[in-house]
Amino acid sequence: MKRNLFFSGMFVLLTFVILSCAGTNVQNNNVLVIQEQGIFAVGGTVIQNPGTFDNYKFEGWVPSGEGQSYHGDHATVSYQIPANARELPLIFLHGYGQSSRSWGTTPDGRDGFNNIFLRRGFGVYLIDQPRRGQAGRGTVEATIPPIADEQTWFDIWRMGTWPDFAQNVQFPKDEESLNQFFRQMTPNIGPIDGAIVINSVSALFDRIDGGILVTHSAGGSPGWAAGIKNSNVKAIVAYEPGGFPFPEDAVPEPIPGLTGTLSPEVVSVEDFNKLMQIPIVMYFGDYIPDEPSANLGAENWRTRLTMARRFAEVARSRGGDVTLVELPKIGIYGNTHFLFAELNNVQLADLLSEWLKEKGLDK
Template identity: 30%
Template sequence: MNNAQNQTAGTATSTAPHEAEVPLVTSRRGNLWIPGEIVETPNGTVQRAPLFASWEAPETVRFPYPIVLVHGGGGQGTDWQTTPDGRPGWATRLVEAGYVVYVVDRPGHGRSPYHPNVVGEMGGPFPYEAANGLFFPDEAREQQTQWTFSRSIGEPEVDQLVAAMGPLPHDLAESQRMDADRLARLLDRIGPAVLFTHSAGGPAGWLTADARPELVKGIIAIEPIGPAFGGFPGIGQLDWGLTAAPIGYEAGFTSAEEVKNASPAELIIPALKDLPISLVTGGASAFAGFAEEVVEFLNTAGADAAWLHLPEHGIDGNGHGLIFEANSDEILKVIQRELDERINIED
């Protein structure tokens, strides 16, 4: 047996995943595609960056709107389905709690195919070092107490986390435009919904609400990227405020430069008016450092945005990967209370 085989063999556990003590759930489930644009190529007529969505509906539905789970950065829909250490993810927990759930693979990620000749240039591969810096940076190691493993490169749980990560499209603005277009058309199919976004999936939430304000009933933004006009080495820049792609300001800006030079009073986004948004951050996450600024930007735009900082709800030790961490179930219960308290179900 060679080293690679040894390493793979070393990841085996004593209990097969299908034998784990996971609750049985009676549900209906399926999947669908939101097609990409039809384009001509030297190899024939193809689709450009479709979006894959799986769905699951419990036997008894307790919430009137589906939840659409939008993954972050280089991730994919599986981020919401199982944690790196093998526990049920939020998609499963939400169905158990009586929610209809849609899980998407953003265009060019996971099961949504990517070919650079059609979609555009790929960014670089997602290395272990990037995962370490994002999810468990050295400077926050002692403060981040909600990991069940040592967080070392090559550790089985870290392998599980990184295996799902792939390249982003090189053009961040076009990537976000495709996200919003496909998500908007998904809502055309399924009706009004609440969006859960994570990390670099955050702009997809703002842009989808801009495209379909009547169909987005609320946004739960988990550790969204920011601050406004921020830049991310190797990824891109939020040239339009909280997005790299153009978004519909009331002032009718035609360039990102106009947005950057505008006064706060001009940064109104009509589609976000009174939209309930909860921005969730972990107590040991660098993303909490600019969360207040993101909330302020959203409220200036006209939204009804609130900052849900987990330590203020008695939940400590979380970093950027709070949807994966040991207390993910506890965090979700806080978010379910947010849904009940903040989403208007009488429309």
């Protein structure tokens, strides 16, 4: 009897050790247990030049290209799958001027959403969209001047009014964090071409089957389109998307603002209805007024949040499962446009985890 009790105790302990290291869905906080990781290209096209390639003629390190090929316009995707992963992975698509690095860390060097959701048992795929980051080979000539623009982005992204941070901002205010943040920007290598981005995201979903698409900012619009195009997109999580689709029979007025006029993105009723088949959540941070403002960042996001509200309304009227979370309205203050990488990013991740659970997306 005593021995059986002892045996049971050891068995429970052993089971606990095995589970806590090989990973139940929720992993040990101290280590990441990765079943598989790697990096690959997806999508893209091939330029095949006319002429005949001469194997024995050295034309210098930048050859004429005669008879040669050029693979470009693909996305580059790095991925990690934890042990005992949940069914649906998270696929992250960055915003303007960014790359997959946006999700890999925070400006102050803590766990980004990549690590946080790996720890929570999700496979993660990080995209460098075509003509960005490691997916640098575009099929159109690019000219990239080093134009100093960081103060503009600081303002537009609502960190504050340069050089002052916004009051109670969640963006880390130390100098090195700002240095890291500015250095995570990386240029467009050629024009941004929505169709090419959408095709590469869709090709990724073809490759991995089902997944949850998480977009940020300018990743929002191609994200909606990928959700329409590919039924393997099982849900969309959009952090401050920059644009919104509307069915052609319910297109709202464009919204003028200081940073330009925001137009709705018109799609067919059929396409819009495809998007209505999947759960959607959008998150917006702080410092976004309801009324026009002289502040560029406030203005830029006032127009977009206003359009987000209209999108949510139209979507719900068509049976869509669309949640719009305005963080200050649920008592979460101080978030800028990079809300998922700020001081309270674990709280933001918790919100997302709750939503995924509610929608049955975390099995």
